[in-house]
Amino acid sequence: MKSLILASSSPRRQELLNQVNIPFTIRKQTFDESLIRTSDPVEKVQQLAKSKGENVSLLKENEVILSADTVVSYKQQIFEKPKNQEDAYNMLSTLCGNTHAVYTGYMIRSSEHHVIRVEKTEVEFWNLTEQEMNWYLSTTEPYDKAGGYGIQQIGAMFVKKIKGDYFNVVGLPLSTVVRDLRDFSIHPEVKN
Ligand SMILES: Cc1cn([C@H]2C[C@H](O)[C@@H](COP(=O)(O)OP(=O)(O)OP(=O)(O)O)O2)c(=O)[nH]c1=O
Numbered sequence: 001m002k003s004l005i006l007a008s009s010s011p012r013r014q015e016l017l018n019q020v021n022i023p024f025t026i027r028k029q030t031f032d033e034s035l036i037r038t039s040d041p042v043e044k045v046q047q048l049a050k051s052k053g054e055n056v057s058l059l060k061e062n063e064v065i066l067s068a069d070t071v072v073s074y075k076q077q078i079f080e081k082p083k084n085q086e087d088a089y090n091m092l093s094t095l096c097g098n099t100h101a102v103y104t105g106y107m108i109r110s111s112e113h114h115v116i117r118v119e120k121t122e123v124e125f126w127n128l129t130e131q132e133m134n135w136y137l138s139t140t141e142p143y144d145k146a147g148g149y150g151i152q153q154i155g156a157m158f159v160k161k162i163k164g165d166y167f168n169v170v171g172l173p174l175s176t177v178v179r180d181l182r183d184f185s186i187h188p189e190v191k192n
Pocket of ligand 1: 007008009010011012013029052068069070071072081102144145146147149150151152155169170171
């Protein structure tokens with residue numbers, strides 16, 4: 001019987017796996033994300049997902065590790081979690097009125113094999129007023145999220161259009177992850 005270990009402290013990733021009844025336990029990783037310096041968003045999330053997953057040791061034969069990373073990308077810029085209010089303001093004001101990409105990379109690995117994948121979702125934002133942005137920045141929401149917004153919460157009101165997997169924006173391309181997990185003998189539970 002295989003057992004899934006989520007190498008993540010992101011509450012979103014935990015909620016997403018719970019949503020589809022995938023059983024897991026959490027093993028937090030402490031990889032220093034600033035060590036990955038590439039300016040290419042696809043490479044970045046790939047390398048980060050891999051490094052986060054390798055930062056957690058496989059303790060038993062039957063363990064399967066899932067790790068992931070999400071970034072927002074607009075033109076040549078990559079937005080991770082904002083460092084402070086000014087950083088969050090710069091992100092939001094860049095994103096508003098434009099279409100940006102959200103990339104999530106994930107790795108699933110066992111002692112026998114591994115898979116690494118990157119999923120892209122395009123998100124178009126409405127134009128936002130200064131008042132709207134400043135109000136949003138006074139909430140706690142932007143500060144633990146890539147790009148400084150949460151599509152699953154108040155940030156939903158900024159979104160005009162989305163192309164691709166919604167769940168990818170929240171932190172995991174859920175249906176793709178579930179499909180890949182099958183190859184590692186991890187399946188959703190039946191819960192009544
Ligand atoms: C764009 C966007 C991001 N996010 C979140 C998903 C991720 O948790 C976070 C990006 O940071 P990550 O570094 O990918 O993840 P994390 O630091 O939260 O957790 P860990 O590294 O331990 O796995 O931004 C949202 O919740 N909603 C959104 O709309």
